Amino acid sequence: MVKKPWGWENRFAVTDKYLGKVIHVNAGEMLSLQYHRQKDETLLVVKGAMDLQLEDDRGQMQTHRLTPGMSRRIVPGRKHRMIGVEECEFFEVSSPEIDDVVRLDDKYGRQGTNTA
Template sequence: MTDVAEFALSSLATVVRIEKPWGYEEIFAVVAGHYVGKVLHIWAGESISLQYHEKKEETIAVQSGIVLLDLGPNRDSLVRMELDPGQTASIPSGVVHRVTAVSDAVLLEASTADPGWQLDVVRLEDRYGRATTATR
């Protein structure tokens, strides 16, 4: 077996599905210190938390459905934009954001994977009763 084939086989992993109150996410790639790849399935009328990340940067692409993206420097200065299939948005660290699905939606997300990336979410509001963690 070649070195490339051995590397490819050693890199195989299983997609991890994580249930969320707004739908579910599938993590299909994690390269620690580099990037994470996810597929987010958000049901019509549901929203992720109003949140920001201390270090994590992410780009989302709408694969299907229509979503509303609220984005801004703080919760009082949000701009709302509609994203349709094929449209993308990059969200730098520190930017407050929330995605709401107008129709059932599938988003592709690529984000940075600094140490502790799994915990790098600061919730400002959450309609599902999950703990908020800051008042930005």
């Protein structure tokens, strides 16, 4: 388990073909506004509720409330951010590019391309 300023993540599968994580976001906390150059990911909420801010095809940010059983795909190049409306957990299954994170805005002071 890796502690993060917004909660924690636990990688349960790391292969040369895919990556699987369980991600826990504390209520009221958020991940950075970010995008991935290559990483293609799908999220599945299993506990609580989160708001997914996701860039649409016109470049506008849209907010989607996700609750248990709901999923969304995030394709490479799409800006996105997850916000814990309440304490929540979700599975993230993605292509294997672990270090492919470009941060655009981060309330914890982490900026730019980073893996922390």
